[in-house]
Amino acid sequence: MAILPGTAASAESSLFGVAPEVTQRICDGIDHDARWYTEVAGWLELSPAIFDQPVHTETRREIFANPVFDTQTRQATCERKDEYNDKLKELITKYYKQGNLNTDCGSKDGLQRFIERRLTLFDWIAASDWDAPRPADVTCVA
Numbered sequence: 001m002a003i004l005p006g007t008a009a010s011a012e013s014s015l016f017g018v019a020p021e022v023t024q025r026i027c028d029g030i031d032h033d034a035r036w037y038t039e040v041a042g043w044l045e046l047s048p049a050i051f052d053q054p055v056h057t058e059t060r061r062e063i064f065a066n067p068v069f070d071t072q073t074r075q076a077t078c079e080r081k082d083e084y085n086d087k088l089k090e091l092i093t094k095y096y097k098q099g100n101l102n103t104d105c106g107s108k109d110g111l112q113r114f115i116e117r118r119l120t121l122f123d124w125i126a127a128s129d130w131d132a133p134r135p136a137d138v139t140c141v142a
Helices: 020-026 032-046 057-062 070-080 081-095 108-127
Strands: 048-050 096-101
Touching: 020 108, 032 057, 032 070, 057 070, 057 081, 057 096, 081 096, 081 108
Parallel strands: none
Antiparallel strands: 048 096
C-alpha cells in the first residue's frame, strides 16, 4: 500500500494510517473536550488523495454503526485496531480513483509539505489551546 500522510507510515503498520506517535496520542485514554473530537475527526479525513466518501467516517459507520468520532468510537477504534485498519484499507480502495489527488500532491515536495502541515495541525489540536492561532491549511501547494 502507498505511504499515507503522517510520517513514513502505511495503513498496514499504523492505526488510522498515520504515524505511530500520532496514534499513541489519539489513543492515550485522556479525556478531551468536544472540540478536540471534532478537530481530530476532520484531521483524520485530511489526505493528499481525493476520496468519493470520507473514509474514516465511513469506516466508523460500517464498524460501529456510528460515523461520529467521539469517546465511544475512539475507544472502540483503539481497542479494535486490526478490524478498523482492515475496513479502512478496504474503503480507501473503494473510494479512491487512481490519480485523483489534490493540487500539487503528485510530487515529492508537495507531499512533504502536506505531511509537515498535517503534523503541525495535529500538534495544535493535541495542545487543545483553542485561543492559539490555527496553523495554515493542510495542502500540498507551495
